[in-house]
Amino acid sequence: MTPMKKVLTFTLTWGIVLFAFAQNDPLTQTHGARMIALGNMRVHLPDTWSYFNNIGALDRASYTGIVAGYDHRYNLKELSTFSLAGSFRNTWGTFGAGISRFGGPLLNQQSLGVGYSNTLGISSFGIKLEWAQTQIEGFGSAGGLVVSIGGVTELSPSLFLGAHISNINRGKISPESESRLPTSVQLGLHYLPSESVSLLLEFEKDILQDPIVKAGIEYRLKEWVILRTGVNSQPAKIFAGFGIQKESYGFDYSYGNQSALGNTHHLSLFYQWND
Numbered sequence: 001m002t003p004m005k006k007v008l009t010f011t012l013t014w015g016i017v018l019f020a021f022a023q024n025d026p027l028t029q030t031h032g033a034r035m036i037a038l039g040n041m042r043v044h045l046p047d048t049w050s051y052f053n054n055i056g057a058l059d060r061a062s063y064t065g066i067v068a069g070y071d072h073r074y075n076l077k078e079l080s081t082f083s084l085a086g087s088f089r090n091t092w093g094t095f096g097a098g099i100s101r102f103g104g105p106l107l108n109q110q111s112l113g114v115g116y117s118n119t120l121g122i123s124s125f126g127i128k129l130e131w132a133q134t135q136i137e138g139f140g141s142a143g144g145l146v147v148s149i150g151g152v153t154e155l156s157p158s159l160f161l162g163a164h165i166s167n168i169n170r171g172k173i174s175p176e177s178e179s180r181l182p183t184s185v186q187l188g189l190h191y192l193p194s195e196s197v198s199l200l201l202e203f204e205k206d207i208l209q210d211p212i213v214k215a216g217i218e219y220r221l222k223e224w225v226i227l228r229t230g231v232n233s234q235p236a237k238i239f240a241g242f243g244i245q246k247e248s249y250g251f252d253y254s255y256g257n258q259s260a261l262g263n264t265h266h267l268s269l270f271y272q273w274n275d
Contacts, residue, residue, distance in 0.1 A: 027111060027132055027146060028166050028184045028206065031083045031100065032069055033268040037241025037254030038216030039230020041200050043162035043188035044152065045218070048270060051085045051096035051115055054164040054186070055126035056150030058087055058117035059094040063248075065272030073264040078104035093118035096128070106137045111146070125151040132181055134173050142174030146181060160190040183207050188214075196220040200230075210234045228254070235260060248272050 030040040032049035042053040046060035048067045066086045073079035085098030096115040103109055113130030128148045135141035150164035167183040188202030198218040205211045216230030216239075226243040241254030249271045256264040 027130070028182045029081070029102070031085075032067065033241055033252035033254040033266040034228065034243055036071075036256065036266045037228035037230060037239050037252070038200055038218060039202075039214040039232050039237075039239050041188065041202050041214060041216050041230065042186050042204070043150070043164055043202055044160060044190035044200055045198065046152070048085055048087045048096070048272065049268070050117075051087060051098045051128070052083065052100065054150040054152070054162060055096065055115040055117055055128040055148060056124055056164060057152045057162060058096050058115065058126055059089070059119045059124045060152060061087065061089070061094065063272040063274050064089050065270060067268060067270045069266065069268040071264065071266045074262045078106065080104070107135070109134045113146070122154040123151055125149075132171070142177065144171040144173055144175065144181060145169070146171045158192040162190065163187045241266070
């Protein structure tokens with residue numbers, strides 16, 4: 001390969017990585033194959049993944065649990081994500097903790113944090129503190145504190161309103177830098193027309209990007225088989241997936257497609273129990 005081709009290949013590869021990195025930052029991306037299959041939903045469907053997606057919904061899960069997930073995007077290991085989280089429910093509310101790593105050797109970001117959620121009347125609220133560290137080969141690494149808040153309100157037995165704000169404190173990549181980590185706001189509705197069907201609608205706005213509209217549907221085919229699909233705008237994406245649950249454990253898989261970059265695959269495992 002000639003020097004010019006090497007430069008062009010390197011530039012193109014870095015361009016793709018940085019473009020996708022900007023859209024899948026671990027602080028604002030959706031975690032868990034279940035929620036990704038529904039169109040990258042974050043606000044509703046409480047489970048242990050709510051630690052990452054909407055800390056305010058964590059206390060609505062009626063169990064203690066642990067989850068692990070792996071996301072593989074566009075056949076590039078530089079865009080993979082590994083996540084691990086746990087929740088502990090007691091009489092004072094629900095506590096959560098999690099760790100996530102996104103990226104490859106050249107460019108990556110890790111987050112480590114704790115959160116707390118509680119329910120008061122028809123509403124649940126939560127707050128999460130994270131330390132986010134970004135590393136770029138040749139430039140070193142730096143970190144900053146990130147504060148996120150969220151909540152869910154039961155408007156009726158079949159209708160819920162939720163909201164979440166990531167990085168409400170506008171945390172920086174490092175104390176010495178003026179570059180700030182992403183801040184995004186999600187607002188969504190969850191409607192239950194029957195015991196086996198969930199309909200979700202969500203709006204997301206990163207303060208530096210165009211708003212995104214999301215829609216998804218979850219259908220419980222059998223007691224232990226769940227089917228899901230969802231769509232996004234800006235850019236247009238489609239998702240589909242399924243879940244298998246047997247008593248207190250199971251797994252979820254989702255597939256996504258983005259016309260400009262290609263396919264993504266997501267796998268999650270969970271184990272939950274009542275105290």
